[in-house]
Amino acid sequence: MFHQTALKSVTLVILLLGLGAYVQTGGYYGRELVIEACILAMLALSVDVVAGYGGMISMCHGALLGAAAYAFAAMTALLGWPPSLSFVIAIVASTLLATAIGAVSSRTQGIFFIMATLAFGQMVYVMIFDAPMLGGDDGMAGVKRLNLDLVGINFKKSAPFAFACIALLALSYGLAALMLRSGFGRTLSGVKANEDRLRALGVRVWWVKARAFGFSGLLAGIAGVMAAQHTQFVSPELLLWTLSGEALVVVILGGLGTLVGPLVGAIALVFVKHEISSVTHYWHLFIGIALILTVLAGGRGLYGQFEYVVTRARRRRAKDHA
């Protein structure tokens, strides 16, 4: 079950402050990296909620992100709707879409669940790709950013936008933590541990899964809307299943079922990718090796391993005192 431990809180605060400091000191390129890391972290966080706490490995979260990005793009660029309204509608849409996907996929188990989510993700891809007014292969330009002139923030500049991404990442984490420690979140952990037993206790397991999926779609939707605003351009690449795969890799690298891990993984991936890709084109190889090492080392991930070591040391010290 989820507990917002002191270790989690401290790590979270350090990460967010670190990102904030980098926005101030890292220059334009640094801000771009921070934005990229925050968006990937939000997506990974949403994947961890279902995979790490609900035992549902999803291969459609890229498509959920992409769907929200496209919805936001279509409303602001094609329909000329205000970005704030479009923001809300886009994340409501991704929430509902995710709930529906979760409701159907939850009728399956294990590998079939993964395949079902993959199939739904591909359906979303095809539907958006084939819709003529959404630009097909070319994508869609002219996406608007939120207009915060009223409160004196120029969102077109990269620093305020980067700070907004950090704030939304913090908000997403807070929402996820709140949900996971609620009665519903506890039930979700129970579903992961032993869903048959919960069913025998009277829990509608499929509906728990569907709602958890929907909540996770909300977080992926926030990431999607920020992604669309970031480049002010959307393309079918946002919907590719490989993005879902990348999110899973990030979660595993950082620590599945730790909630802080996905942030660690996303930040590490974005910055390491940046460093290595300036030296060699084979950065995928390094990520691959890191992933294999993580799995061989017990699969706890960067943050997961850290948490494990700290908790063990603390327990040992308590034992010595006793």
Place this chain on the structure above:
Amino acid sequence: MLDVRHLNKRFGSLAVTQDVNLSVARGERRLILGPNGAGKTTLFNLLVGELASDSGEIHLDGERVDRLGVDARARLGLARSYQKNNLFDALSVAENLALAVTAARGLSSNPWRDTHRDASVQEDVERVAAQVGLEARLHHTVSDTAYGERRQLEVGMALASGPKLLMMDEPTSGVGPAMIDGFRQLLQSLPTDLTILIVEHDMDFALDLADRITVLNYGEVVFEGTPSEARESALVREIYLGADDA
């Protein structure tokens, strides 16, 4: 309150439940006896819906339930404990019981509040823990507890869901005499309007507590009667004692 009519179940060519009829009154304590492999656990699985029957009907309080899912039947008041421990091993005893209590009270889907900490939930958790003798183990992780304690929790989980019909599958299998005594006291302390189906191998223990007894053999009901009738019955003695290797 429970009415089973012409229930059948086969696994391939093996008939594990054959034309079983069973009528249990409210508040009755019904003992199910039978040798290993007689189909006792299968009958429980059919009643709660973990297995689908091939034919026949199950009625609970006049409502037909055999086409309902496991969770829907549980919400109607059917709860069971398992012959093989079926718990949340990574969670504490208290967390296990709280999952059962919140599910039974419709508090398991609240996304805002930690309903496990509700005073009323905690109260129920502690009450059930005391009933099954686990009050001192509440905060131990299940995987760190002894086998016997897990058997107690297994019964606690079923109790915590506040059932109308409590079904226990060999609750005392593999535990020592002290625990069997505790269990006897627990059964006597349960409300008299709670209907109980219990599968038990320990014949003396079970005969004491039962109002009526049903004996299964090769999936068939071969005897039904009171404990004293069962003691008198040559058939029961032959089947049960003859095949009893427990």
